[in-house]
Amino acid sequence: MAKIIGAVGSSHIPAIGLAIAKKQQQEPYWKGFFDGHIPIWNWLKEKKPDIAVVFYNDHGLEFFLDKKPTFSIGAAEEYISYDEGWGLATIPPIKGDPELSWHICNTLVEDEFDITICQELGVDHGLTVPMQLMFPGDPNYGGIKVIPVIINCELHPMPSPKRCYKLGQSIARAIQSYDQDLDVVIFGTGGLSHQLDGQNAGYINKEFDLMCLDKLVNDPEYLFKFSVRDIIENAGAQGIEFNMWMGMRGALPGKVEQLHFNYTIPISNTAAGTMLLSHE
């Protein structure tokens, strides 16, 4: 049977992709952030997971406002990185596992998550930056295949943190009922506190972030009390990307141990968190 071996929380800011393209990883601004991934790189090399379920949000590449699904799952053979309009280089295609995607979709709908199923899906920095971050310099991304899980973080109404956690739980049930011997890692990408738009642009809340991340590891259901509005009031308009971390954590139903944690302010306009969790 497929099993979930752990999870990685990470940022997906475009500026990271630009820094990688310019080879700035060891410059003072970036060094602490990139070096904060070394334990994750080592863990991924040692564990060699077959599949990554990647929670991210599309930023207006694949989805426009004409149709904006709350939750979507990729079910393609491969995912293509396209021009996003402002100069971020595209990256080589990322392989999918459509058979597992369909198994997850079948299970989710049975479980009352009425997701949008995507047999073609262009991927933006929400997915490409984490792939570049986790598999530096490797156009084959360690041979891993991805299952993209996209959560609407743009257009209100958005799903609650609790709902995203439950989506993660449902995905975990699907994976654990999949009759193939695969090791699966979960990536939660985005956040943490930040606001890009309006007069409150540049807002960051370190205290709230650190509380959320501590609870995420040790008492995730504590976070159910927060509405989308609560998160935005405390973590900024785009701080709601924390929902991807909630989805990730929901997919770890058993014993969880935090193997590594790093937190950097600022990376571009955000507080960037990096986390490695093992799962039994």
Added chain:
Amino acid sequence: MSYLDDKTPIPGTILFDGQKSRMGYGLNKMCYSFNDESARNEFKADEDAYCTKYKLSDEQKKAVKDRDLIAMLELGGSIYYMAKFAGILKLNMQDIGALQTGLTLDEFKQKLVDAGK
């Protein structure tokens, strides 16, 4: 009961909801088109004509012409598409942050650094 039923303003924050999405549909659709290089070139060649093609209101056209990002947001712009517009102007997220907050770029960067202390 939706969290959106609470109409208390959040300082300095515009929630991009159904009302804003309806108001900004053409503006956002225009900026969404900027994912394609040919669209970016068409816009640069004749901004007015391109805005008309996407049925922008006069207010929206003026905001685009003035590069007034706050006005574009108030007129229904979503930050994801505004970022693509800013890219045409060779502005990154920190430049946009400074413009919206009325700070210089250095002051805006310092504000971010200070948040980590």
